[in-house]
Amino acid sequence: PTLPPHRLADSPTAEMAPVLLGSPMAAPAVVDKVPNFTGDWLLERSENSEAFVRAIGYSPLIARTVSSAQARQVIEHDGDELRCRFETVPPMAPARFVVFHVGEDEVRGSDDIGRETLLVKPTWRGQALAAGLRYPKSSHMLRIERYMEDGRMVEHLRYPGKGVEMRRIFAKASA
Numbered sequence: 001p002t003l004p005p006h007r008l009a010d011s012p013t014a015e016m017a018p019v020l021l022g023s024p025m026a027a028p029a030v031v032d033k034v035p036n037f038t039g040d041w042l043l044e045r046s047e048n049s050e051a052f053v054r055a056i057g058y059s060p061l062i063a064r065t066v067s068s069a070q071a072r073q074v075i076e077h078d079g080d081e082l083r084c085r086f087e088t089v090p091p092m093a094p095a096r097f098v099v100f101h102v103g104e105d106e107v108r109g110s111d112d113i114g115r116e117t118l119l120v121k122p123t124w125r126g127q128a129l130a131a132g133l134r135y136p137k138s139s140h141m142l143r144i145e146r147y148m149e150d151g152r153m154v155e156h157l158r159y160p161g162k163g164v165e166m167r168r169i170f171a172k173a174s175a
Contacts, residue, residue, distance in 0.1 A: 052166035
C-alpha cells in the first residue's frame with residue numbers, strides 16, 4: 001500500500017552537516033550505486049540499544065522497554081525521495097509518517113517514544129544514507145546512517161559527544 005504524504009519541515013540548519021566517524025561497529029562499503037530501501041522491514045536485532053537510549057536521556061525503564069520493543073519500518077524509496085512509516089509493538093507512540101528528499105536541509109520527525117527530532121541534511125555517502133539527527137529540546141547531536149548489509153537494512157546511530165552508538169538490523173517481512 002502507498003503511504004500518505006506528510007511533509008514536516010523545511011528550515012536550514014547548517015551546523016549539523018553529517019560526517020562519518022571511526023567506529024568499532026561495522027560500516028557500509030563505499031560504492032557508486034545507492035541501495036533502494038523500499039520494503040516492509042521488521043527489526044531482527046539491535047546492538048547496544050539500551051546504553052544508547054540511556055545516553056540520549058531516557059530512564060533505565062524506558063531504555064529497557066525501547067530495547068525490547070519490535071520495530072517496523074515501511075519505506076517507499078524512489079530516487080532521492082523516501083516515504084516512511086515507523087511503528088513499534090507495543091506502541092510507545094502513534095505510528096509516524098515522514099516524507100523527505102535527500103539534500104533537504106531539515107526534516108521534522110520523532111523517535112520511537114514520540115520525542116521530536118530533526119533529520120539534518122540527509123545525503124548519500126557511498127551506499128549509506130547519512131544525516132545529522134538532533135533533538136531540538138535538548139543538546140543531543142547525533143549521526144544516523146542507513147545502509148544495506150547482507151540483505152538486511154541497518155540503521156546505525158552515533159552520539160559522538162558521548163562516544164556511544166547503536167545499530168538496529170531489519171529484515172524484510174515475508175510476503
